[in-house]
Amino acid sequence: xxxxxxxxxxxxxxxxxxxxxxxxxxxxxxxxxxxxxxxxxxxxxxxxxxxxxxxxxxxxxxxxxxxxxxxxxxxxxxxxxxxxxxxxxxxxxxxxxxxxxxxxxxxxxxxxxx
Amino acid sequence: xxxxxxxxxxxxxxxxxxxxxxxxxxxxxxxxxxxxxxxxxxxxxxxxxxxxxxxxxxxxxxxxxxxxxxxxxxxxxxxxxxxxxxxxxxxxxxxxxxxxxxxxxxxxxxxxxxx
Numbered sequence: 001x002x003x004x005x006x007x008x009x010x011x012x013x014x015x016x017x018x019x020x021x022x023x024x025x026x027x028x029x030x031x032x033x034x035x036x037x038x039x040x041x042x043x044x045x046x047x048x049x050x051x052x053x054x055x056x057x058x059x060x061x062x063x064x065x066x067x068x069x070x071x072x073x074x075x076x077x078x079x080x081x082x083x084x085x086x087x088x089x090x091x092x093x094x095x096x097x098x099x100x101x102x103x104x105x106x107x108x109x110x111x112x113x114x
Numbered sequence: 115x116x117x118x119x120x121x122x123x124x125x126x127x128x129x130x131x132x133x134x135x136x137x138x139x140x141x142x143x144x145x146x147x148x149x150x151x152x153x154x155x156x157x158x159x160x161x162x163x164x165x166x167x168x169x170x171x172x173x174x175x176x177x178x179x180x181x182x183x184x185x186x187x188x189x190x191x192x193x194x195x196x197x198x199x200x201x202x203x204x205x206x207x208x209x210x211x212x213x214x215x216x217x218x219x220x221x222x223x224x225x226x227x228x229x
Contacts, residue, residue: 023121034216043205043219044159091157095217105159
Protein backbone atom coordinates (compact mmCIF):
# COMPACT_ATOMS: atom_id res chain seq x y z
CA UNK A 1 0.00 0.00 0.00
CA UNK A 2 0.96 3.65 -0.30
CA UNK A 3 3.02 5.24 2.44
CA UNK A 4 2.41 8.54 4.17
CA UNK A 5 4.97 9.87 6.62
CA UNK A 6 4.68 12.54 9.28
CA UNK A 7 7.40 14.44 11.01
CA UNK A 8 7.94 14.84 13.86
CA UNK A 9 6.23 11.92 15.57
CA UNK A 10 6.32 13.73 18.90
CA UNK A 11 6.94 17.35 19.75
CA UNK A 12 6.92 19.33 22.95
CA UNK A 13 6.81 23.09 22.71
CA UNK A 14 6.37 26.00 25.04
CA UNK A 15 3.16 27.96 25.17
CA UNK A 16 3.20 30.85 22.72
CA UNK A 17 5.56 29.27 20.22
CA UNK A 18 4.69 27.83 16.82
CA UNK A 19 5.25 24.30 15.66
CA UNK A 20 5.23 22.86 12.15
CA UNK A 21 4.18 19.32 11.28
CA UNK A 22 5.05 17.83 7.90
CA UNK A 23 3.06 15.26 6.01
CA UNK A 24 4.56 13.53 2.98
CA UNK A 25 3.21 11.01 0.52
CA UNK A 26 6.27 8.90 -0.22
CA UNK A 27 5.32 6.86 -3.25
CA UNK A 28 2.36 8.61 -4.82
CA UNK A 29 1.17 12.07 -5.71
CA UNK A 30 -1.51 13.30 -3.35
CA UNK A 31 -3.94 15.69 -4.95
CA UNK A 32 -5.75 16.06 -1.66
CA UNK A 33 -4.48 15.99 1.90
CA UNK A 34 -6.51 16.01 5.08
CA UNK A 35 -5.59 17.04 8.59
CA UNK A 36 -7.30 15.49 11.60
CA UNK A 37 -7.12 16.09 15.30
CA UNK A 38 -7.77 13.41 17.86
CA UNK A 39 -8.17 13.71 21.62
CA UNK A 40 -7.55 10.65 23.83
CA UNK A 41 -10.13 7.91 23.40
CA UNK A 42 -12.09 10.02 20.94
CA UNK A 43 -12.69 9.90 17.23
CA UNK A 44 -10.82 11.72 14.51
CA UNK A 45 -12.08 15.21 13.81
CA UNK A 46 -11.40 16.64 10.38
CA UNK A 47 -9.75 20.04 10.66
CA UNK A 48 -9.16 20.94 7.04
CA UNK A 49 -8.81 19.68 3.50
CA UNK A 50 -6.09 20.93 1.22
CA UNK A 51 -5.61 20.56 -2.49
CA UNK A 52 -2.23 21.08 -4.04
CA UNK A 53 -1.64 24.67 -5.03
CA UNK A 54 -4.82 26.07 -3.53
CA UNK A 55 -5.96 27.33 -0.16
CA UNK A 56 -7.10 24.85 2.44
CA UNK A 57 -10.76 24.45 3.26
CA UNK A 58 -11.31 24.50 7.00
CA UNK A 59 -14.09 22.75 8.86
CA UNK A 60 -16.50 24.79 10.91
CA UNK A 61 -15.01 25.89 14.21
CA UNK A 62 -11.38 25.47 13.16
CA UNK A 63 -9.40 28.71 13.30
CA UNK A 64 -7.59 29.13 10.02
CA UNK A 65 -5.21 31.73 11.44
CA UNK A 66 -4.18 29.37 14.20
CA UNK A 67 -3.81 26.23 12.13
CA UNK A 68 -1.97 27.23 8.98
CA UNK A 69 -1.99 24.63 6.25
CA UNK A 70 0.23 24.69 3.20
CA UNK A 71 0.04 22.14 0.40
CA UNK A 72 2.85 23.38 -1.77
CA UNK A 73 3.51 20.22 -3.74
CA UNK A 74 1.83 16.95 -4.62
CA UNK A 75 3.83 15.14 -1.97
CA UNK A 76 4.02 17.60 0.92
CA UNK A 77 1.56 19.35 3.18
CA UNK A 78 2.40 21.19 6.37
CA UNK A 79 0.33 22.14 9.39
CA UNK A 80 1.64 24.97 11.52
CA UNK A 81 0.10 25.48 14.93
CA UNK A 82 0.72 29.14 15.68
CA UNK A 83 0.99 30.59 19.18
CA UNK A 84 0.33 27.20 20.66
CA UNK A 85 -1.45 26.83 23.98
CA UNK A 86 -1.86 23.81 26.25
CA UNK A 87 -5.36 23.21 24.88
CA UNK A 88 -3.79 22.63 21.46
CA UNK A 89 -2.09 19.54 22.86
CA UNK A 90 -3.46 16.66 20.85
CA UNK A 91 -2.70 13.93 18.34
CA UNK A 92 -2.60 15.28 14.81
CA UNK A 93 -2.99 12.89 11.88
CA UNK A 94 -2.64 13.65 8.22
CA UNK A 95 -4.07 11.67 5.37
CA UNK A 96 -3.40 11.75 1.65
CA UNK A 97 -5.48 10.77 -1.33
CA UNK A 98 -4.70 10.50 -5.03
CA UNK A 99 -7.74 11.44 -7.05
CA UNK A 100 -10.91 9.89 -5.74
CA UNK A 101 -9.30 6.76 -4.48
CA UNK A 102 -8.24 5.32 -1.21
CA UNK A 103 -7.09 7.58 1.57
CA UNK A 104 -3.84 6.73 3.33
CA UNK A 105 -3.01 7.88 6.82
CA UNK A 106 0.22 9.07 8.33
CA UNK A 107 1.41 7.70 11.67
CA UNK A 108 0.39 10.84 13.55
CA UNK A 109 2.14 13.53 15.56
CA UNK A 110 1.67 13.90 19.29
CA UNK A 111 1.89 17.56 20.26
CA UNK A 112 2.34 18.60 23.85
CA UNK A 113 2.28 22.29 24.72
CA UNK A 114 3.71 23.16 28.11
CA UNK B 115 -29.20 11.96 12.53
CA UNK B 116 -25.67 10.83 13.29
CA UNK B 117 -23.78 10.13 10.10
CA UNK B 118 -21.93 7.14 11.55
CA UNK B 119 -22.97 5.46 14.79
CA UNK B 120 -20.93 2.97 16.76
CA UNK B 121 -22.98 2.04 19.80
CA UNK B 122 -20.38 -0.08 21.59
CA UNK B 123 -17.81 2.04 23.43
CA UNK B 124 -15.95 -1.07 24.52
CA UNK B 125 -16.01 -4.78 23.82
CA UNK B 126 -14.30 -7.82 25.28
CA UNK B 127 -13.71 -11.05 23.41
CA UNK B 128 -11.96 -14.25 24.34
CA UNK B 129 -8.93 -15.15 22.29
CA UNK B 130 -9.82 -17.36 19.29
CA UNK B 131 -13.48 -16.35 19.44
CA UNK B 132 -15.26 -14.21 16.84
CA UNK B 133 -16.50 -10.72 17.60
CA UNK B 134 -18.85 -8.32 15.83
CA UNK B 135 -18.40 -4.57 16.03
CA UNK B 136 -21.52 -2.63 15.15
CA UNK B 137 -21.80 0.30 12.77
CA UNK B 138 -24.82 2.06 11.35
CA UNK B 139 -24.71 4.95 8.92
CA UNK B 140 -26.95 7.58 7.45
CA UNK B 141 -26.82 8.98 3.96
CA UNK B 142 -29.30 9.66 1.20
CA UNK B 143 -26.72 9.15 -1.52
CA UNK B 144 -27.07 5.93 -3.52
CA UNK B 145 -23.31 5.74 -4.04
CA UNK B 146 -21.10 5.66 -0.98
CA UNK B 147 -18.24 3.75 0.57
CA UNK B 148 -17.86 2.24 3.99
CA UNK B 149 -14.51 1.65 5.69
CA UNK B 150 -13.18 0.08 8.84
CA UNK B 151 -9.90 1.16 10.43
CA UNK B 152 -7.94 -0.22 13.34
CA UNK B 153 -6.00 2.12 15.61
CA UNK B 154 -3.62 0.44 18.05
CA UNK B 155 -2.13 2.32 20.98
CA UNK B 156 0.68 3.56 18.71
CA UNK B 157 -1.90 5.78 17.00
CA UNK B 158 -1.48 4.77 13.38
CA UNK B 159 -4.67 4.23 11.42
CA UNK B 160 -4.64 0.83 9.74
CA UNK B 161 -7.10 0.26 6.90
CA UNK B 162 -8.92 -3.05 7.31
CA UNK B 163 -11.74 -3.39 4.85
CA UNK B 164 -13.91 -1.51 2.35
CA UNK B 165 -17.47 -2.00 1.15
CA UNK B 166 -18.97 -0.08 -1.74
CA UNK B 167 -22.69 0.59 -1.71
CA UNK B 168 -23.16 -1.20 -5.00
CA UNK B 169 -21.08 -4.21 -4.09
CA UNK B 170 -23.25 -7.29 -4.29
CA UNK B 171 -21.20 -9.37 -1.92
CA UNK B 172 -19.98 -8.68 1.58
CA UNK B 173 -16.34 -7.67 1.67
CA UNK B 174 -13.82 -10.01 3.23
CA UNK B 175 -10.12 -9.57 3.98
CA UNK B 176 -8.51 -12.46 5.79
CA UNK B 177 -10.03 -12.65 9.28
CA UNK B 178 -12.09 -9.52 8.67
CA UNK B 179 -15.48 -9.53 7.04
CA UNK B 180 -18.07 -6.85 6.70
CA UNK B 181 -21.71 -7.74 7.30
CA UNK B 182 -23.35 -5.24 4.97
CA UNK B 183 -27.09 -4.85 5.38
CA UNK B 184 -28.02 -2.03 3.04
CA UNK B 185 -31.71 -1.78 3.93
CA UNK B 186 -30.82 -1.46 7.61
CA UNK B 187 -27.90 0.85 6.81
CA UNK B 188 -25.56 -1.24 8.85
CA UNK B 189 -21.99 -2.29 8.15
CA UNK B 190 -20.81 -4.43 11.04
CA UNK B 191 -17.24 -5.68 11.19
CA UNK B 192 -16.73 -9.33 12.07
CA UNK B 193 -13.32 -10.43 13.30
CA UNK B 194 -12.92 -14.16 13.37
CA UNK B 195 -10.45 -16.10 15.53
CA UNK B 196 -9.50 -13.09 17.64
CA UNK B 197 -5.87 -12.62 18.54
CA UNK B 198 -4.28 -10.64 21.35
CA UNK B 199 -2.91 -8.26 18.73
CA UNK B 200 -6.44 -7.35 17.72
CA UNK B 201 -6.79 -5.29 20.90
CA UNK B 202 -7.19 -1.74 19.63
CA UNK B 203 -9.68 1.01 18.83
CA UNK B 204 -11.79 0.32 15.75
CA UNK B 205 -13.40 3.03 13.67
CA UNK B 206 -16.16 2.75 11.10
CA UNK B 207 -16.12 5.47 8.46
CA UNK B 208 -18.13 6.50 5.43
CA UNK B 209 -17.44 8.54 2.35
CA UNK B 210 -20.41 9.96 0.44
CA UNK B 211 -21.03 12.89 -1.91
CA UNK B 212 -23.52 14.25 0.63
CA UNK B 213 -20.59 14.83 3.00
CA UNK B 214 -18.23 16.27 0.45
CA UNK B 215 -16.63 12.91 -0.24
CA UNK B 216 -14.63 13.26 2.95
CA UNK B 217 -14.28 10.41 5.40
CA UNK B 218 -16.71 10.69 8.29
CA UNK B 219 -15.79 8.64 11.35
CA UNK B 220 -17.80 7.01 14.07
CA UNK B 221 -16.93 7.39 17.74
CA UNK B 222 -15.01 4.13 17.76
CA UNK B 223 -15.12 0.89 19.72
CA UNK B 224 -12.29 -0.24 21.99
CA UNK B 225 -11.79 -3.97 21.63
CA UNK B 226 -9.94 -5.96 24.27
CA UNK B 227 -8.98 -9.55 23.54
CA UNK B 228 -8.60 -11.71 26.64
CA UNK B 229 -6.26 -14.69 26.86
